[in-house]
Amino acid sequence: MMKRWIQFFKQKGYEFRWAFLAGVLVGTSYIPFPPWALIFCYTPLWLFAVADSTTTKKSFWAGWVTQFTLTLIGFHWIAYTAHAFGQLPWAVSILALLLFCALMHLYIPTAVALGTYLRKRFSLGAIPTLFVIALLHALLERVWPVIFQWHLGYVFIWAKLPIYNLADLVGFEGLSSLVLLFNAWVGSIWLMQKATRKALTHVGLLVAAFAALVIGGAIHGQEWKIFDREVRATVIQANIGNSEKIYAEQGRGFQEFITQRFVNMTQDAFLRHPTTDIFVWPETAFPDYLNQHLLGRKHTNILAQGLSSINRPLITGAYSRDEFSDEKKDQSTYNALFLVDAQANNLDKPYHKTELLAFGEYLPLSEKLPVLLKLLPFISNFGRGKGPQTMAWKFRDETIHWGGQICYEGLYPEFTRKLSEKGTDILVNVTNDSWFGRTFEPNQHLYMTLARAIEVRRPLIRSTNTGISTAILANGDVLQKSPLHEEWSGEFVLKYRHEAPQTFYVRGGHYDWILLLIALVTLLGGGAYYARTRRA
Incomplete structure (x- = not known):
């Protein structure tokens, strides 16, 4: 045989x-x-x-x-x-x-x-x-x-x-x-x-x-080497371990530890880069709710005290809950992106993640078969956002529209096209790639995300928990890249064009499949x- x-x-x-x-x-x-x-x-x-x-x-x-x-x-x-x-x-x-x-x-x-x-x-x-x-x-x-x-x-x-x-x-x-x-x-x-x-x-x-x-x-x-505006953004990569992230998400401690680490690193980075205009933290970096109606909690107070000392706004991943939602339902919690001022006040509505990770952020078929959530209670079940949206920030008598991508939403061309159509000036991608170690994935995910900046010709800044954090300009210049699995912070000069035109790809080039x-x-x-x- x-x-x-x-x-x-x-x-x-x-x-x-x-x-x-x-x-x-x-x-x-x-x-x-x-x-x-x-x-x-x-x-x-x-x-x-x-x-x-x-x-x-x-x-x-x-x-x-x-x-x-x-x-x-x-x-x-x-x-x-x-x-x-x-x-x-x-x-x-x-x-x-x-x-x-x-x-x-x-x-x-x-x-x-x-x-x-x-x-x-x-x-x-x-x-x-x-x-x-x-x-x-x-x-x-x-x-x-x-x-x-x-x-x-x-x-x-x-x-x-x-x-x-x-x-x-x-x-x-x-x-x-x-x-x-x-x-x-x-x-x-x-x-x-x-x-x-x-x-x-x-x-x-x-x-x-x-x-x-x-x-x-x-x-x-x-x-695409023509720029008429710039903003300085500093990324904070705190290198939080997987177990700490899990415990924080489950409410089993570490929220204060994680919040304080990000705040301390932000304050240290500001001493090195005092000309920074805004800070960017990665996906779910703030391990609690950050909605305006939920401010005053222990961790938001720590955040507000830390930011007030440097007087700079922040873009960060955090958790979100609708003001009139039922707290007993898991769907009322969102993986979100916030833009807040130095007192942690929301400067615009948070963006709620739309493209959720199966089995990581939602349980397939659970909407039609709720009993599955009872059988598999250890699987997260986040609410789903309503699609791409921008966040507006008043800066030097103008408004910068940040187009948010959370994690692998940056892999979907149609998602970023819609952000561009909504008037995005700068793309911001927040990610946690700690689950992939030092495999091929961090580089694959990075360049697949940077590709979106070329398709729509908008600069993109990427903030990750463990790396690789970086930024790319609309002309394709990739700026400094962070190391993997190390604490790190870096300032990026994001040059961009005010009211940049839509690319041919956004206007109709994505229909090339018809020619094929x-x-x-x-x-x-x-x-x-x-x-x-x-x-x-």
């Missing part, structure tokens, strides 16, 4: 070797690795689908091998998070990782399988099929439900390749689509290799096209027409 299983895995391992190679190429070309295989990482899988695969089922399983491999490499931190955040034993956490790898990115094998089916259905050639698979992949990755949205477009900003400047035209999803089309182009060149002159011509065209995008991005980025769909239908229609004329 054992020999039979060994023989089976040897056979399947050899059969799907190119799919495994593609998974390794993708996984080692994504953040935090250099993008060494960016334009050909999916090519081995797709070539297998058009040259070796004989059935839709076989293509699907090849794609599954690829997505499992790349997910295991790039998102191994799921196991750490399940252990640190979910408090699961390591054995269960590893099983959770394997389940995540098996199921989370099934749009990759689905695109390959659909490509194989459509090739047979419309009698497509090998090269058109490569582009069909690339287009299917590009469309599916935009709509497929995933916990952590990612794609290869983000690699450009991570690697500082100027192509990222084109994201204000088509978004980083659009740049990812370009990467996938380049992968299909490389595959077509491979299939042309017997026609040497033709293949070399396409190599030259591919290199020229990529170079044109790099040069074009560099030139385009210069248009038209290209897909054209390829399929052309293949069907060619097959019919050939039969005639």
